[in-house]
Amino acid sequence: MTSLVESLKAPENTQAWQWRDYHINYTAQGEGQPLVLVHGFGAAIGHWRQNIPAWVTAGYQVFALDLLGFGDSDKPDVDYSIELWAEMLQEFWQAQIQTPAVWVGNSIGGLISLTVAAQAPEMTQGVILLNCAGGLSHRPEELHWPLNWVMAGFTKLVTTPGLGTFIFNQVRQPQRIRNTLKQVYGNQAAITDELIEILYRPSCDPNAQNVFARILAAPPGPRIAELLPQIKAPMLVLWGETDPWTPVKGGDIFQAWGQDHPVEFITLPETGHCPHDERPEQVNALVINWLGQLPTV
Numbered sequence: 001m002t003s004l005v006e007s008l009k010a011p012e013n014t015q016a017w018q019w020r021d022y023h024i025n026y027t028a029q030g031e032g033q034p035l036v037l038v039h040g041f042g043a044a045i046g047h048w049r050q051n052i053p054a055w056v057t058a059g060y061q062v063f064a065l066d067l068l069g070f071g072d073s074d075k076p077d078v079d080y081s082i083e084l085w086a087e088m089l090q091e092f093w094q095a096q097i098q099t100p101a102v103w104v105g106n107s108i109g110g111l112i113s114l115t116v117a118a119q120a121p122e123m124t125q126g127v128i129l130l131n132c133a134g135g136l137s138h139r140p141e142e143l144h145w146p147l148n149w150v151m152a153g154f155t156k157l158v159t160t161p162g163l164g165t166f167i168f169n170q171v172r173q174p175q176r177i178r179n180t181l182k183q184v185y186g187n188q189a190a191i192t193d194e195l196i197e198i199l200y201r202p203s204c205d206p207n208a209q210n211v212f213a214r215i216l217a218a219p220p221g222p223r224i225a226e227l228l229p230q231i232k233a234p235m236l237v238l239w240g241e242t243d244p245w246t247p248v249k250g251g252d253i254f255q256a257w258g259q260d261h262p263v264e265f266i267t268l269p270e271t272g273h274c275p276h277d278e279r280p281e282q283v284n285a286l287v288i289n290w291l292g293q294l295p296t297v
Contacts, residue, residue, distance in 0.1 A: 014046035025072035030056035040107030044071030046198035049221035082221030118230035135220030186272035240271035
């Protein structure tokens with residue numbers, strides 16, 4: 001009988017890009033203004049499966065990558081960071097795009113997109129954020145006791161040889177993935193078997209547990225407040241109102257910034273951490289409408 005892992009296939013139309021010594025999985029579809037899609041923690045190209053066709057049909061060239069350590073990209077033992085992934089995307093742009101792009105990011109993918117836009121304005125025509133994370137990990141001052149103690153303890157356990165493997169194997173089980181999604185998806189109908197498979201399959205790859213541990217122990221990265229003054233491009237910020245991981249209050253900084261800068265901030269009711277997957281039709285339309293207002297390059 002075919003196992004669950006064997007029955008799952010990589011997303012269609014993917015290609016391999018050699019970045020330094022690593023294999024990076026990506027897809028490039030359509031023609032026109034380039035959009036670069038940057039997924040969140042534990043996700044992959046497949047998380048954009050309900051968005052890519054709509055944006056390609058609307059006349060855009062869509063690039064989506066599996067970040068190093070995720071999806072079908074290599075999972076080496078390196079020091080993972082927001083800065084490392086931002087370097088990867090900038091070098092991808094230099095190799096594959098070379099035209100100012102719109103960076104589209106969910107969760108930590110949003111923070112990575114902001115970092116690229118701040119560091120490389122010549123590569124950036126716009127930024128679209130979907131429930132942007134404030135860091136790769138929580139800063140000590142962001143968590144109060146006992147949550148800060150619990151998170152520190154969990155990180156230590158996950159990075160402990162032997163015990164870390166046991167914990168990872170529990171966390172990555174399909175039913176546990178489903179239960180986690182039920183906590184963060186405002187639209188429960190969006191939690192499908194297909195979605196569970198997209199998130200589960202890469203966890204079966206060799207060294208996935210070590211990557212998981214390294215990322216949990218990684219530094220949080222740049223602060224949003226540090227990045228915004230360096231960004232000149234217009235931004236669209238979409239926020240699911242019921243997200244417990246990055247609550248809608250986290251968008252206050254973008255609303256404040258938008259008083260004097262080109263930022264459009266829109267909240268989506270009954271939507272959680274992944275608006276593009278929970279409300280694809282609504283998000284697709286909002287994105288296409290906003291893109292249509294950008295000046296042509």
